[in-house]
Amino acid sequence: MSDTPIPDLPRRDFIRELVADDVATGRFGRPPATRFPPEPNGFLHMGHAKSICLNFGIAREFGGTCNLRFDDTNPFTEEMQYVEAIKRDVEWLGFKWDGEFYASDYFEQLYDIAELLVKKGKAYVDDQTEEEIRTNRGTVTSPGTPSPFRNRSTDENLDLLRRMKAGEFADGACVLRAKIDMAHPNMIMRDPLLLRIRRGAHHYRRGTSWHIFPLYDFAHGLSDAIEGITRSLCTLEFKDNRDIYDWLVEHAGFTDPPRQIEFARLELDYTVLSKRKLLRLVNEGHVSGWDDPRMPTIAGLRRRGVRPEAIRDFAEVIGVARKDARVEIASFEHAVRNDLNMEVPRVLCVLKPLKVVLTNYPEGRVEMLEAQNYPHDVPKTGTRQIPFSRELYIDRDDFMEVPAKKFFRLSPGSEVRLRFGYIIKCEELVKDAAGNVVELRCTYDAETKSGGANSDKKVKGTIHWVSAAQALSCEVRLYDRLFSIPDPDDVPEGQDFISALNPDSLVVIPEAKVEPTVGQDPVGTRYQFERAGYFMSDVEDSRPGKLVFNRIVGLRDSWAKEVKKG
Numbered sequence: 001m002s003d004t005p006i007p008d009l010p011r012r013d014f015i016r017e018l019v020a021d022d023v024a025t026g027r028f029g030r031p032p033a034t035r036f037p038p039e040p041n042g043f044l045h046m047g048h049a050k051s052i053c054l055n056f057g058i059a060r061e062f063g064g065t066c067n068l069r070f071d072d073t074n075p076f077t078e079e080m081q082y083v084e085a086i087k088r089d090v091e092w093l094g095f096k097w098d099g100e101f102y103a104s105d106y107f108e109q110l111y112d113i114a115e116l117l118v119k120k121g122k123a124y125v126d127d128q129t130e131e132e133i134r135t136n137r138g139t140v141t142s143p144g145t146p147s148p149f150r151n152r153s154t155d156e157n158l159d160l161l162r163r164m165k166a167g168e169f170a171d172g173a174c175v176l177r178a179k180i181d182m183a184h185p186n187m188i189m190r191d192p193l194l195l196r197i198r199r200g201a202h203h204y205r206r207g208t209s210w211h212i213f214p215l216y217d218f219a220h221g222l223s224d225a226i227e228g229i230t231r232s233l234c235t236l237e238f239k240d241n242r243d244i245y246d247w248l249v250e251h252a253g254f255t256d257p258p259r260q261i262e263f264a265r266l267e268l269d270y271t272v273l274s275k276r277k278l279l280r281l282v283n284e285g286h287v288s289g290w291d292d293p294r295m296p297t298i299a300g301l302r303r304r305g306v307r308p309e310a311i312r313d314f315a316e317v318i319g320v321a322r323k324d325a326r327v328e329i330a331s332f333e334h335a336v337r338n339d340l341n342m343e344v345p346r347v348l349c350v351l352k353p354l355k356v357v358l359t360n361y362p363e364g365r366v367e368m369l370e371a372q373n374y375p376h377d378v379p380k381t382g383t384r385q386i387p388f389s390r391e392l393y394i395d396r397d398d399f400m401e402v403p404a405k406k407f408f409r410l411s412p413g414s415e416v417r418l419r420f421g422y423i424i425k426c427e428e429l430v431k432d433a434a435g436n437v438v439e440l441r442c443t444y445d446a447e448t449k450s451g452g453a454n455s456d457k458k459v460k461g462t463i464h465w466v467s468a469a470q471a472l473s474c475e476v477r478l479y480d481r482l483f484s485i486p487d488p489d490d491v492p493e494g495q496d497f498i499s500a501l502n503p504d505s506l507v508v509i510p511e512a513k514v515e516p517t518v519g520q521d522p523v524g525t526r527y528q529f530e531r532a533g534y535f536m537s538d539v540e541d542s543r544p545g546k547l548v549f550n551r552i553v554g555l556r557d558s559w560a561k562e563v564k565k566g
């Protein structure tokens with residue numbers, strides 16, 4: 001309409017460029033209308049999150065609308081529990097849909113369009129089997145063979161279509177096909193299937209009353225058109241479907257048709273982003289459920305402790321491209337760490353407890369030390385009091401009997417600072433019959449606490465600790481990559497992605513020791529356990545007196561370090 005560009009429209013990727021042009025030129029004569037169209041046959045995953053952030057993000061940024069449409073045209077795989085999970089996940093990600101729609105509510109409208117196409121001579125009922133139809137479709141280099149039923153009269157087609165709908169025919173007896181071109185260079189255009197019979201199949205919303213189900217191509221574009229969508233965003237594998245999309249909306253009589261744009265699907269290393277594969281992991285018991293914290297599902301990430309902000313930031317960072325590319329999991333972990341770093345308080349938790357006895361500390365005495373909650377973030381304040389006493393736990397990894405080079409933590413005769421506390425010196429080891437170190441006997445220097453006479457004494461290492469008597473026992477679940485190779489489908493002939501599962505993706509520490517201050521926090525509280533990573537108490541399995549923590553992400557990329565070590 002106006003030829004002055006609207007300067008502040010976001011144009012940071014090729015899709016937003018197009019939408020900005022639509023707005024600037026008034027192409028659709030209305031604000032951008034997008035939709036997120038999941039099939040309710042599983043839980044949403046990170047790939048869907050990318051699509052959600054894109055579709056809802058565009059609506060938000062351009063003052064348009066975004067519908068949530070359940071693409072529920074397959075009676076065999078869809079369930080109400082998935083609809084509910086999808087709605088919960090979209091909301092949790094921070095988005096509110098304008099309309100909530102179901103393709104299964106359009107079955108009547110789609111049927112009317114089917115009759116219209118038949119009347120226009122643009123569709124016919126074919127009695128060939130789907131197998132015959134496939135073989136007769138030809139190849140990229142040779143045209144297809146027209147069906148012997150292709151030239152049925154309109155009346156005969158209409159009669160058969162009505163009887164298909166009435167449930168007179170068995171599954172597979174016939175199908176409705178578009179009548180386009182059996183020699184079309186795009187194979188999809190060689191008279192694609194529109195409706196097939198699933199007589200008496202139980203659809204989770206329509207029950208058993210509906211007998212003819214639309215195929216993806218028939219339902220998808222027309223649903224977009226019915227809802228007045230302007231830009232229909234989908235992943236690249238649907239590029240070849242764009243011809244049939246356009247053909248159907250045109251022949252169904254929509255004068256202001258939506259336009260499909262394809263973008264790269266998200267593929268993330270060391271995981272699988274496909275509901276079908278994730279369903280197998282659930283059904284075969286490789287994970288505890290759709291919300292297992294190792295799953296790349298929104299529900300799994302939520303349970304693990306990832307915040308929606310991190311997922312949205314990640315979607316922003318990876319952007320939208322026209323070419324498929326795998327994304328390194330490290331870039332997702334970076335987004336998660338980055339989001340939590342400034343947000344969550346620090347606490348001390350010892351994952352692998354090793355007893356330390358301070359031989360010169362009075363027995364029975366407990367003093368409270370002041371600890372900063374946000375030592376990383378000066379504007380945020382807050383301190384807490386943590387108990388200190390003669391018997392402590394430190395982490396086994398902070399002790400080496402024969403220290404490696406540059407090991408600045410505890411070893412016989414060495415000194416180390418206890419976080420928020422004193423400098424201690426390792427004087428003696430206690431071993432069990434097998435020769436394992438089971439206790440360290442140390443001395444502490446009472447003047448090395450903050451404010452003490454020797455408080456500026458320097459030692460090279462600072463380690464975390466908890467007071468043995470007051471620490472709370474907790475279970476800690478450490479998660480690692482679900483698959484041991486970047487592309488889980490890249491397995492030897494005869495095997496599938498299941499064989500690429502990482503056997504160590506979950507390590508349970510049955511008894512770690514955490515400082516007592518966390519005991520009062522509600523489940524689902526997130527922390528950084530200093531020097532150990534980011535954790536959240538598990539919302540399902542934590543009980544009063546028996547906390548369970550999930551590791552959300554480590555402090556840095558431990559894999560990159562291992563690769564470097566070689």
Ligand code: ATP
Pocket residue numbers: 036037038039040046047048050051071233234235264265266267273274275276
């Ligand atoms: P799956 O193979 O996991 O079932 P799908 O594409 O069949 O994926 P749908 O429920 O049909 O899943 O998808 C809903 C929307 O999410 C579609 O618009 C689809 O393009 C998008 N989507 C699904 N997976 C990805 C992905 N990996 N990256 C980006 N978008 C995706």
Ligand code: MG
Pocket residue numbers: 039
């Ligand atoms: Mg699908």
